[in-house]
Amino acid sequence: MGAMQQAISSFTVPTRGKRLYEFTDEAARWIAGSGIGSGLLTLFCRHTSASLLITENAAPAVQRDLLAWLDRTVPEGAGFEHDDEGPDDMPAHIRSVLTGTSLQVPVESGRMLLGTWQGLFLAEHRAAPHERQVAAHLVGE
Amino acid sequence: MGAMQQAISSFTVPTRGKRLYEFTDEAARWIAGSGIGSGLLTLFCRHTSASLLITENAAPAVQRDLLAWLDRTVPEGAGFEHDDEGPDDMPAHIRSVLTGTSLQVPVESGRMLLGTWQGLFLAEHRAAPHERQVAAHLVGE
Amino acid sequence: MGAMQQAISSFTVPTRGKRLYEFTDEAARWIAGSGIGSGLLTLFCRHTSASLLITENAAPAVQRDLLAWLDRTVPEGAGFEHDDEGPDDMPAHIRSVLTGTSLQVPVESGRMLLGTWQGLFLAEHRAAPHERQVAAHLVGE
Numbered sequence: 389m390g391a392m393q394q395a396i397s398s399f400t401v402p403t404r405g406k407r408l409y410e411f412t413d414e415a416a417r418w419i420a421g422s423g424i425g426s427g428l429l430t431l432f433c434r435h436t437s438a439s440l441l442i443t444e445n446a447a448p449a450v451q452r453d454l455l456a457w458l459d460r461t462v463p464e465g466a467g468f469e470h471d472d473e474g475p476d477d478m479p480a481h482i483r484s485v486l487t488g489t490s491l492q493v494p495v496e497s498g499r500m501l502l503g504t505w506q507g508l509f510l511a512e513h514r515a516a517p518h519e520r521q522v523a524a525h526l527v528g529e
Numbered sequence: 530m531g532a533m534q535q536a537i538s539s540f541t542v543p544t545r546g547k548r549l550y551e552f553t554d555e556a557a558r559w560i561a562g563s564g565i566g567s568g569l570l571t572l573f574c575r576h577t578s579a580s581l582l583i584t585e586n587a588a589p590a591v592q593r594d595l596l597a598w599l600d601r602t603v604p605e606g607a608g609f610e611h612d613d614e615g616p617d618d619m620p621a622h623i624r625s626v627l628t629g630t631s632l633q634v635p636v637e638s639g640r641m642l643l644g645t646w647q648g649l650f651l652a653e654h655r656a657a658p659h660e661r662q663v664a665a666h667l668v669g670e
Numbered sequence: 671m672g673a674m675q676q677a678i679s680s681f682t683v684p685t686r687g688k689r690l691y692e693f694t695d696e697a698a699r700w701i702a703g704s705g706i707g708s709g710l711l712t713l714f715c716r717h718t719s720a721s722l723l724i725t726e727n728a729a730p731a732v733q734r735d736l737l738a739w740l741d742r743t744v745p746e747g748a749g750f751e752h753d754d755e756g757p758d759d760m761p762a763h764i765r766s767v768l769t770g771t772s773l774q775v776p777v778e779s780g781r782m783l784l785g786t787w788q789g790l791f792l793a794e795h796r797a798a799p800h801e802r803q804v805a806a807h808l809v810g811e
Contacts, residue, residue: 392533392668392674394810396708396776398783426537428571428666430710430774434785436726442630443622444577449611453619454626457603462739470731478735481725485736489724489788490774492571492631494537494666501539501664503575506630523783525710525776527668527674527809528535533674533809567678569712569807583771584763585718590752594760595767598744633712633772635678635807642680642805644716647771668809669676 390529395422401520403438403512406476408451411522412508416500418524425498427528431491434521437480437514439487445507458483458513473514480513487511495528531670536563542661544579544653547617549592552663553649557641559665566639568669572632575662578621578655580628586648599624599654614655621654628652636669672811677704683802685720685794688758690733693804694790698782700806707780709810713773716803719762719796721769727789740765740795755796762795769793777810 397418401409419429433440444450468478491508493500502508510520538559542550560570574581585591609619632649634641643649651661679700683691701711715722726732750760773790775782784790792802 392535394674394709396778427535428668430776432774432776432783434783434788436724436732436785436787441626442577443626447611447613449609450619450622453609453611454623457607457623461602461743466739468731468735470729470735472729478732481732482736482739485723485725485769487626488629488770492573492633492774494571494573494664496537501573501575503577503662505577506575521785523776527710533676568676569809582767583718584767588752588754590750591760591763594750594752595764598748598764602743628767629770633714633774635712635714635805637678642714642716644718644803646718647716 392529393424394527395424397524399522399524401510401522403518403520405515406455406512408509408511410445410507410509415508419495419526420498422526424526424528426496427526429493429495429500430525432523433489433510434523436484438520439484439489439511440491441487441509441511442491442506443509444505446505476515483513533670534565535666535668536565538665540663540665542651542663544659544661546656547596547653549650549652551586551648551650556649560636560667561639563667565667565669567637568667570634570636570641571666573664574630574651575664577625579661580625580630580652581632582628582650582652583632583647584650585646587646617656624654674811675706676807676809677706679806681804681806683792683804685800685802687797688737688794690791690793692727692789692791697790701777701808702780704808706808706810708778709808711775711777711782712807714805715771715792716805718766720802721766721771721793722773723769723791723793724773724788725791726787728787758797765795
């Protein structure tokens with residue numbers, strides 16, 4: 389058993405509209421180069437109108453259905469008081485809270501313990517292009 | 530203060546239909562045998578159609594009401610594009626994203642710092658039986 | 671690089687009705703005094719009718735819109751079976767599950783890596799006053 393250590397980094401996810409953006413491979417590469425073989429990965433979205441989530445990464449229809457459900461359930465034009473930045477402003481905040489700001493994934497033998505179909509996604513809830521920052525923390529040995 | 534260390538394990542939760550399955554006791558037993566008395570527990574669901582959540586574990590009606598609300602809010606037969614595995618397929622993915630893939634609980638004196646009524650649950654969102662895998666990570670001293 | 675260590679503490683958040691209560695500053699002060707300069711902060715709500723979330727902390731209308739959306743989407747008087755403690759009992763449990771029990775924030779140079787507009791909030795989902803307990807864990811060096 390080695391001594392416990394940690395690594396901290398960040399990813400930039402450029403977004404072009406309301407979609408899911410997978411970054412599983414970037415996270416996997418960072419872990420592989422970190423010198424930490426087993427431990428816990430945490431990813432944190434530094435924004436309140438984008439979020440992080442894990443869902444199926446094989447069928448693109450899953451992502452479309454998820455986004456369509458969010459569109460229906462937290463609709464634009466629902467009479468929100470806060471609309472400083474347009475009709476997608478407040479729905480983006482609510483959708484971010486519902487889907488969450490951070491992810492955790494245990495790591496063993498240098499690999500995330502993801503299930504077969506699990507991918508890591510940044511969910512962009514604003515229509516305009518953004519450069520989203522994801523902070524990453526890995527603790528282990 | 531002892532040296533920091535970690536432990537990694539996994540639980541199997543057999544499911545028989547759409548319900549909550551409590552696994553608080555299994556987690557508590559694993560912590561008790563880990564040799565780590567204080568730290569942070571993380572639990573991770575390795576699936577995209579089941580999820581992990583913490584809710585009241587005293588009144589069974591709470592679990593029924595929560596599931597009924599999910600049934601109404603993410604209904605089967607809502608015209609989802611993705612239905613490869615039947616009408617409960619896509620609702621299961623959305624319900625999993627809403628309720629979340631991982632849990633974290635601080636640990637002190639060998640026990641999770643749960644509130645009086647808090648229990649750890651795996652939420653099964655598919656009708657068919659499954660063997661669900663939950664990865665567990667504990668860091669502490 | 672220093673040796674890894676951890677700190678555990680708790681905050682009390684007194685609540686007076688269904689609102690968001692920001693505790694970003696309390697968390698920041700605790701980190702500053704912990705002796706840990708970089709690492710991972712975890713916050714855990716020890717209740718099933720209050721939750722923790724991160725959202726915009728500049729415009730108060732964001733908080734009102736978020737709460738109003740929760741009121742509409744998980745309405746009181748929706749015929750819940752569980753109402754031992756009144757009409758806000760079961761909606762409080764569901765809203766807590768939706769918005770989440772714990773938060774994680776990476777820490778560097780003694781500060782949380784929050785985005786410009788991100789604040790840490792306890793969401794109170796019950797009408798009556800409560801003293802809410804938030805457990806805090808920090809691992810790092």
